[in-house]
Amino acid sequence: MTPRLLQGSGAIADAAILAGCRFFTGYPMLPFTELLEEMARKLPAAGGVCINAQSEIEAVNMALGAAATGARAATGSCGQGISLMQEGIAELALNQLPLVVFNMARGQQDYFQSTRGGGWGDYRTITLAPKDIPEAVAHTQLLFHLADRYRTPVILYGDYVIAHTSVGIEIEALDFGPLPPKDDWALDGTMSGTGRARQTWTWARGKPNTPGPGPSAAWESIAEKYAAIERSEQRFETYRSEDADILVVSFGTTSVFVDRVVDELREEGLAVGSFRPITLWPFPAEGLAEATHGCAHVLVYELNAGQMVDDVRMYAADRSVIRSIGGVSQDDSGMRQGDLLNADEVRQRVRQAVATPASARQ
Amino acid sequence: MTTVEISTGPERPAHRVADFKPDLLQSSEHDLCPGCGHPVAWRLVLDALVELELSRRSILIAGHGCYTQMMRISDIDSLQCLHGRAPAVATGVKRMVPEATVVTLQGDGDMVSEGLHEVLHAASRGEKVTALLFNNGVFGDTGGHMTATTVLGQRTKTSLEGRDASVYGYPIDVARLLAQIEGAAYVARGAVNTPGMIARTKRMIRRALELQMAGAGFTFVEVLTMCPTGWFVPTLDGPEYLEDSMMETFGIGELKSPAPAG
Helix, strand or coil: CCCEEEEHHHHHHHHHHHCCEEEEEECCCCCCHHHHHHHHHHCHHHCCEEEECCCHHHHHHHHHHHHHCCCEEEEEECHHHHHHHHHHHHHHHHHCCCEEEEEEECCCCCHHHHHHCCCCCCCCCEEECCCCHHHHHHHHHHHHHHHHHHCCEEEEEEEHHHHHCEEEECCCCCCCCCCCCCCCCCCCCCCCCCCCCCEECCCCCEECCEECCHHHHHHHHHHHHHHHHHHHCCCEEEECCCCCCEEEECCCCHHHHHHHHHHHHHHCCCCEEEEEECEEECCCHHHHHHHHCCCCEEEECCCCCCCHHHHHHHHCCCHHHEEECCCCCECCCCCCECCCCCHHHHHHHHHHHHHCCHHHCC | CCCCCCCCCCCCCCCCHHHCCCCCECCCCCCCCCCCCHHHHHHHHHHHHHHCCCHHHEEEEECCCCCHHHHHHECCEEEECCCCCHHHHHHHHHHHCCCCEEEEEEEHHHHHHHCHHHHHHHHHCCCCCEEEEEECCEECCCCCEECCCCCCCCCECCECCCCCHHHHCCCCCHHHHHHCCCCEEEEEEEECCCHHHHHHHHHHHHHHHHHHHCCCCEEEEEEECCCHHHHCCCHHHHHHHHHHCHHHHHCCEEEECCCCCC
């Protein structure tokens, strides 16, 4: 195979189809739009269905229906549209239905939305935040696997950099191992009239012949499932962190800028390293505790008013050395990151933070 | 005039109504109020599925309301979805399992109040599903509140002096809206307040299911049903009250139907 020049949205579409996605729906909204366009163009040829929905609420509920039949399904938007999808995402979680949700975000202000969830109920959404297109291609395939494995909605936290830039890339199928069969819950009508009809219902009360556990027991077991995911699915990456006194924590595409600055500041003699949560939820708590151990400075660079920093405060070895060096950064179009997504800016902010006495820290 | 011979006993013993149980029910027990029209209407659907030999391929997408109980006791692969969203959910189901008979069940609060968007767009796409509206003109499950189909003059807990158009606007005739949409192949409105009307409504439901399986497009049957509890009328007055209020406002019949084949 030779690499093909692909835009991120096209590469993600190819990866989704390769992973077996057969139902896709969405409502156009930049920078998610191109993914919808790519799926509309490619999915029918792969034997699937792509529907341009008339609202994000309709989209997520259509996708829920497709997922309930056992088909691999996906939808997406950017943060604003995903706000509308929250009712459906919560419903999927409590119905234990798998779905991949692509958040091609307009920036980094959707961290709380992705990791805390906006719907009702005791649920979480596994959220992967790729730093570049090749990782987004791998994460897309992994997310379809994780969604099926845990029967839960999952989120890819992308952005306009991933959606709109192009790379030369070979897209290869990844194998993540066997998955449990879906026969006992996937609705296809074949159990109707047998006395053992299936039921998907958040209250989980079942039918007279096959009583369910009821809402309390069902939701408790779903909460236990999320606790197990929290223990087993933490993913992160460190860069030059082994001997670092200064650790910069960032996620998604901003981490590419951070790692470049780490190299530059290392040449200047600063003992800098970086830490990148790959799963925003479950947050890599143990990895962060270990990486921050003994650090004099833990600097959180995220392009919002301070969201991930809450998780860093929760899990860092020493809370007193944590400091936010990011900020709200949006360009005038409202579609992209603004001036703070800039290596010079990151470098200057790291230098400034390191020079500030501890007593002046936030 | 037909003369009935009564000098000998009947060939079959008499049944009490309660002894009838459609094949697709796992239980005949439910918590619906005396005088409620929903169980009668739902029985027509189950009987039609059995008669058309569609039971072993049927999927039910149920909304939120008193009728949700029918989902619980029916022997049909079922999904209980969010209020208003059944036609969207059914779209995803039917597109992935085209050979299934997909039926959505919603009340007037579910379909016409919260979910008008979803049903209109599913119809416009010509989704090959059968959407059922059990319309009693009130939120029965919450205890008798005004919906988008509450008729003028109807007292509810949120229109205490009766629905007044100058304050609350007018009821929506969703069947008439749907009949104008190209993707809707069959649109009909029946009722369950008299035996004759029940028989007529069952024919509508059968026709809708047949047309769904023939791939004709979106099919819709509205059933006007009694809710004496939500209407604050004596139980036994329900059928007559329905005729004087809802039937008077909306009318009964097929609003749209393809020409018979051949």
